[in-house]
Amino acid sequence: MTRPYYIAGNWKMHKTRAEAAELAVALVDQLKDGKHKYLVAPGFTLLETVAPIVKGTNIRLGAQNCAAEEQGAHTGEVSVLQLKDLGVQTVILGHSERRHIYKEDDALINKKLKLALAHGFEVILCIGELLEEREAGKAEAVCETQTVKGLEGVAVADLGRIVIAYEPVWAIGTGKTATPEDADAIHAFVRGVIAKLYGQAAAEAIIIQYGGSVKPENAAQLMAKENIDGALVGGAALKAGAFVPIAKFG
Numbered sequence: 001m002t003r004p005y006y007i008a009g010n011w012k013m014h015k016t017r018a019e020a021a022e023l024a025v026a027l028v029d030q031l032k033d034g035k036h037k038y039l040v041a042p043g044f045t046l047l048e049t050v051a052p053i054v055k056g057t058n059i060r061l062g063a064q065n066c067a068a069e070e071q072g073a074h075t076g077e078v079s080v081l082q083l084k085d086l087g088v089q090t091v092i093l094g095h096s097e098r099r100h101i102y103k104e105d106d107a108l109i110n111k112k113l114k115l116a117l118a119h120g121f122e123v124i125l126c127i128g129e130l131l132e133e134r135e136a137g138k139a140e141a142v143c144e145t146q147t148v149k150g151l152e153g154v155a156v157a158d159l160g161r162i163v164i165a166y167e168p169v170w171a172i173g174t175g176k177t178a179t180p181e182d183a184d185a186i187h188a189f190v191r192g193v194i195a196k197l198y199g200q201a202a203a204e205a206i207i208i209q210y211g212g213s214v215k216p217e218n219a220a221q222l223m224a225k226e227n228i229d230g231a232l233v234g235g236a237a238l239k240a241g242a243f244v245p246i247a248k249f250g
């Protein structure tokens, strides 16, 4: 089974509109001959600026979160309807910063995920263990729980619009990357979890990205692993000079 590679840039809470436009223009130009699947996820206030720049190119537009409700009295939240209106195609859910800083639990993430799917979005579901969980030998158990609970109630027919991003929390923004072998082992394990839930064909088709200090220097080694199908990139996604070589690894 050959899965396409999918390289996504998570811009987190960085950039003004002018800076975002500059980066998006550079990426469109430099990735136009890129062979993989690409996405940028700018902050909410930047989406309207970036949308027309990436529209019709090989770069998808992603949001970093969405509300669990469609609309209503939810001060400070952003709805799937508002995201759809801006041309957003993909929503990142369950990022470790959402889980650990903003205390989002699996049930909330699952609710958001089902709402996003119902509105036609692709979802990147982030999973990953904390350092103390890894040291206690619980990395697999944590990833299994986050995968199973995150996907609860999702039909196999919708699995083609789900991407999983394995992001060991201790590797995010720290400069510490999981070794390609360690990352691949978790990816293989998660693929096994998907096989148990949805069968072998679905497990072989699902894209599992790695995230956590992906850089131009380590991208090719990570992507060479059988079960690593792409990357969710944070810090290195903020400059075309770093993101483009990752996106064109190898």
Ligand code: PGA
Residues within 6 Å of the ligand: 010, 167, 171, 172, 173, 174, 175, 211, 212, 213, 214, 232, 233, 234, 235, 236
């Ligand atoms: P990083 O972030 O590449 O800066 O480690 C990855 C992420 O949080 O998605």
